[in-house]
Amino acid sequence: MDTNEILMMQTIDSNKEKLHSLAKDIWSFSEVGWEEFKSSKLIMDELEKEGFKVQRGLIGKHPKFEHDIDMPTAFKAVFEGEKSGPTIGVMLEYDALPNGHACGHNLISSAGLAAALGLKEVFKKIPGNVIVYGTPAEELEGSKHYILAGGHMDEIDIMLGSHYSSKWGSEVTGKAIVWPTHDNWLTFKGKSSHASSEPEKGRSALDAVIITTIALEFLREHTLETDRIHYIISKGGTAANSVPDLATLNLELRSNKSSELNDLMKRVDNIIKGAELMTDTTAIYKWDAAWYCATPVPSLYKSAAKFAPILGIDENEFTFGNKPQSSSDLGCVAYEIPTVEIAFPIVKDNEFLPVGHSEELAAITANDYPIDQSILAGKLMAITAYRI
Incomplete structure (x- = not known):
C-alpha cells in the first residue's frame, strides 16, 4: 500500500466502532421503504459531522412519465477535495422488509460509509470528490432511477455499491424487472x-384476475427459463354474495x-386483453419504468478482484459470470455509469447462509461478523476507486 491507501485504511479502522453502531441502529429501526426517516437522519447527521455538505431529501424524476418524485428520505452528501478531479459516487441503502433487515441493507450503509470516510481523507490531499447517495425503498419501487433521471448523478465518473453474499464478488448482476404502476397495479373494473x-347482471372483476393468473401459469411453459413471473391477488371483492366490481x-x-x-x-398484455374480452371487464394499468440490466464493465470488476489481496482477500475467491437471480435499481445506474458492486460474505466458511428475505437472514445481519465483513468491503471499494 502507498501512504494514501494506508491513510484510508487507518481512517476506516478508527471509525470501526461508529460503523458497527450505525449498522446495528439501522437494523433496530427496521424501517420499510419511504419510511426510513430515523435511518436516513442517522446517516446524514454522521456525514455532516464528517464535513460533507448534505442535501436532505431529493426531488427526482420519473424516467418514463417525467413527473417529479419527492423523496424525503433520500439524500446527496458531497465532499469536495482541494482540487478538481474524478468524482466517485457511493451508494447507500437502508430500507428494511416487513420482517426486518432480511436483505442486509444496514450492511450496505456501513460498507458505503466506510468507503466514503476513507476516500474523503485522501481527497483532502489529492484531486477528487466523493458523493454519497442515500437511496430509499429499494425493496419497493426503488429510487436510484429517479435520482439518476433527476440529474443528481450527472457528475459521477465511477459508482460504488455493495451487497451481502455467500462469496466475494465484484459484478453488477441483476434481472431486468417491471411492474404496473403502484397506484392501480393491474386492476380490473367490472359491475x-x-x-x-x-x-x-354482474361482470366479475375477480373472474378477470383469476383468468389472468391461469393464463400466466400456462404462459410459464413457453417463456425462457430465465424469465420470472410473480403475483399476488391484493383485492378480490368485499363479500362472497356480491359480484366483485x-x-x-x-x-x-x-x-x-x-x-x-x-x-x-407484450405477451402478458395479450393475456390481459383476453381476460377483458372473456369477462366483459376493463383492465386499468400502465407499465412502470423498468429497472435495466447493468452495462457490464469487466475491467472494472476484475480490477476490484485484483486489488483484494492487499486486504488479505484471496483473489481466487472472487466469482465472475454469475447468473442474474434477483433485481436491483442499481442496474439502472450501472446501465449509464461505470459501476462496481462489491459482494461480501456474511457467514464464515462452511457456515449456512440463510435464505434471502427470511427472518433467519434478518436475525444475523446485526451480528459483528457480517458488519466486520461490510467494513472490509468498504475498504475494498475505497482502494478500487483510488487505484482506478
Missing part, C-alpha cells in the same frame, strides 16, 4: 350485482435482458 338473485393483481415480470423483458410484457 357489481347480487351473486345469487341477479348474477347475470374491482379486483387487483400485484404483478412483477423479470428477464435476464431488457429486450427479453419487452417481449414478455
Whole structure:
C-alpha cells in the first residue's frame, strides 16, 4: 500500500466502532421503504459531522412519465477535495422488509460509509470528490432511477455499491424487472350485482384476475427459463354474495435482458386483453419504468478482484459470470455509469447462509461478523476507486 491507501485504511479502522453502531441502529429501526426517516437522519447527521455538505431529501424524476418524485428520505452528501478531479459516487441503502433487515441493507450503509470516510481523507490531499447517495425503498419501487433521471448523478465518473453474499464478488448482476404502476397495479373494473338473485347482471372483476393468473401459469411453459413471473391477488371483492366490481393483481415480470423483458410484457398484455374480452371487464394499468440490466464493465470488476489481496482477500475467491437471480435499481445506474458492486460474505466458511428475505437472514445481519465483513468491503471499494 502507498501512504494514501494506508491513510484510508487507518481512517476506516478508527471509525470501526461508529460503523458497527450505525449498522446495528439501522437494523433496530427496521424501517420499510419511504419510511426510513430515523435511518436516513442517522446517516446524514454522521456525514455532516464528517464535513460533507448534505442535501436532505431529493426531488427526482420519473424516467418514463417525467413527473417529479419527492423523496424525503433520500439524500446527496458531497465532499469536495482541494482540487478538481474524478468524482466517485457511493451508494447507500437502508430500507428494511416487513420482517426486518432480511436483505442486509444496514450492511450496505456501513460498507458505503466506510468507503466514503476513507476516500474523503485522501481527497483532502489529492484531486477528487466523493458523493454519497442515500437511496430509499429499494425493496419497493426503488429510487436510484429517479435520482439518476433527476440529474443528481450527472457528475459521477465511477459508482460504488455493495451487497451481502455467500462469496466475494465484484459484478453488477441483476434481472431486468417491471411492474404496473403502484397506484392501480393491474386492476380490473367490472359491475357489481347480487351473486345469487341477479348474477347475470354482474361482470366479475375477480373472474378477470383469476383468468389472468391461469393464463400466466400456462404462459410459464413457453417463456425462457430465465424469465420470472410473480403475483399476488391484493383485492378480490368485499363479500362472497356480491359480484366483485374491482379486483387487483400485484404483478412483477423479470428477464435476464431488457429486450427479453419487452417481449414478455407484450405477451402478458395479450393475456390481459383476453381476460377483458372473456369477462366483459376493463383492465386499468400502465407499465412502470423498468429497472435495466447493468452495462457490464469487466475491467472494472476484475480490477476490484485484483486489488483484494492487499486486504488479505484471496483473489481466487472472487466469482465472475454469475447468473442474474434477483433485481436491483442499481442496474439502472450501472446501465449509464461505470459501476462496481462489491459482494461480501456474511457467514464464515462452511457456515449456512440463510435464505434471502427470511427472518433467519434478518436475525444475523446485526451480528459483528457480517458488519466486520461490510467494513472490509468498504475498504475494498475505497482502494478500487483510488487505484482506478
